[in-house]
Amino acid sequence: MAAGVGTLAFFVYVTEHPEPVKVTPVDTVAGFTIKKISIDGLTRVKFTDAMKAETLTAKDPSGFVRLSLVQTNATDPTKKDVVTAEKMMTLMAPAAPSYLVRALSDEYTIGVRIGDTNSMFLILSTDSFDNSFAGMLEWEKNMSRDLAFMSQKTLPENLGFKDIVIRNKDVRVLYDSIGAPFLLYSFIDKKTIVIATDDATLNDVSQKLINFRSVR
Secondary structure, rough: HHHHHHHHHHHHHHHHHHOOOOOOOOOOOOOOOEEEEOOOOHHHHHHHHHHHHHHHHHHOOOOOOEEEEEOOOOOOOEEEEEEEOHHHHHOOOOOHHHHHHEOOOOOEEEEOOOOOOOOEEEEEEEEOOHHHHHHHHHHHHHHHHHHHHOOOOOOOOOOOEEEEEOOOOOEEEHHHHHEEEEEEEEEEOEEEEEEEOOOOHHHHHHHHHHHHHOOO
């Protein structure tokens, strides 16, 4: 009888205390699955190499992964802080105009769109459309060099961006030597810039942002 009571007690305990469900973290920008990447001790070259490696190997059933940059807290080494937009841009895009960097908020995303060939994308948020728009145009002179690591193509000799329209959105595009997009960016609204290396990624990321915001 004692054994039976013990079994019943164990059953009740297990029923009332189920194993915790493992939840994959998602972000608040567009619901992307999050993978944390530490930038501690990384030079720019090591950082860009790490981003390229993550892009090639990223897998997730949702089709998108956000590479969330973190660094060790300066006063508490047991904690990790999310890297600010300014720090991220300083490391990733050193030639970006300073007034563009100052106009960015810390709600940014470096991500990977998963497909037959994975592709990296970047989402920047801004509180100043005018400064960001002017800053992006000025950055075009050096943007392809700063962000060449995002693409698996050869950096084009012609660094001039052109205006095109994709799904009723104004897009600035830099073509490579065979006429394929090397880098594209678009303001999907006055507070959000999406940068990608192909039009399918630009479309899919922009649409995911729009859909996510419409149900929040």
